[in-house]
Amino acid sequence: MRVRDWQDILADVTEGSADADGWRAVAGDRRDGIGEDLYLGHPDAGVYQVKTYAKNPFEVQGVGTELARRIDDDLDPLFPERAGGRFGVQRGIADEDDAERTAKRLGSVVETHRDAPTTAADFFDDVMGALDSPAYGPMEYDAYGRPEGLDALADEFEEAERLLSADLDDLVDEEGVARGFQ
Structure with a gap:
């Protein structure tokens, strides 16, 4: 060890x-x-x-x-x-372009869940996906x-x-x- x-x-x-x-x-x-x-x-x-x-x-x-x-x-x-x-465990965002792409994906997830009847667990999973989290659960x-x-x-x-x-x-x-x- x-x-x-x-x-x-x-x-x-x-x-x-x-x-x-x-x-x-x-x-x-x-x-x-x-x-x-x-x-x-x-x-x-x-x-x-x-x-x-x-x-x-x-x-x-x-x-x-x-x-x-x-x-x-x-x-x-x-x-x-x-x-x-x-x-969730996150990696740092590499640069400004990556930050903008991530913010757009995250915004899309928030909008989708705002308008749809989903659970908190589904929202969490989709947020972790949008943030490209390498580990969550x-x-x-x-x-x-x-x-x-x-x-x-x-x-x-x-x-x-x-x-x-x-x-x-x-x-x-x-x-x-x-x-x-x-």
């Missing part, structure tokens, strides 16, 4: 060739210490874990790793098929605690949980975050 910067892990997700709408996620507060845990999974692309914290209101720091190359039968039930929340998330799925995944990947927590705690200590925002 190789621990890397959390943004490198998200770059792996965004640059992969997996179906964009096949991703699932579980996220919430860390068990111990400041910050958040996030598990991203795709049947064909694997399972990734990211641990982050807000260094200050403008900067997020963190670590992550690839945990598995695919979701097997033991891992599949730990990720939500449907959930109250949704997530259902997410089990708790902004004030830890969803059950998060604890189940942490228990399944106990060694990774321990190593990533230690590395994130080292980052927090090095930056002096315990003193407050810098």
Whole structure:
């Protein structure tokens, strides 16, 4: 297992060739210490874990790793098929021309859904398509605690949980975050 910067892990997700709408996620507060845990999974692309914290209101720091190359039968039930929340991972827009094309596609999606009786899930899927999102799907998330799925995944990947927590705690200590925002 190789621990890397959390943004490198998200770059792996965004640059992969997996179906964009096949991703699932579980996220919430860390068990111990400041910050958040996030598990991203795709049947064909694997399972990734990211641990982050807000260094200050403008900067997020963190670590992550690839945990598995695919979701097997033991891992599949730990990720939500449907959930109250949704997530999406985006790439940056390359230039002004790309921004204009994306804005036109997005405007068309909004107009279509304004005039048609569609669901919020359909709207979300179409927005992610218009934005050319490389990864999106259902997410089990708790902004004030830890969803059950998060604890189940942490228990399944106990060694990774321990190593990533230690590395994130080292980052927090090095930056002096315990003193407050810098």
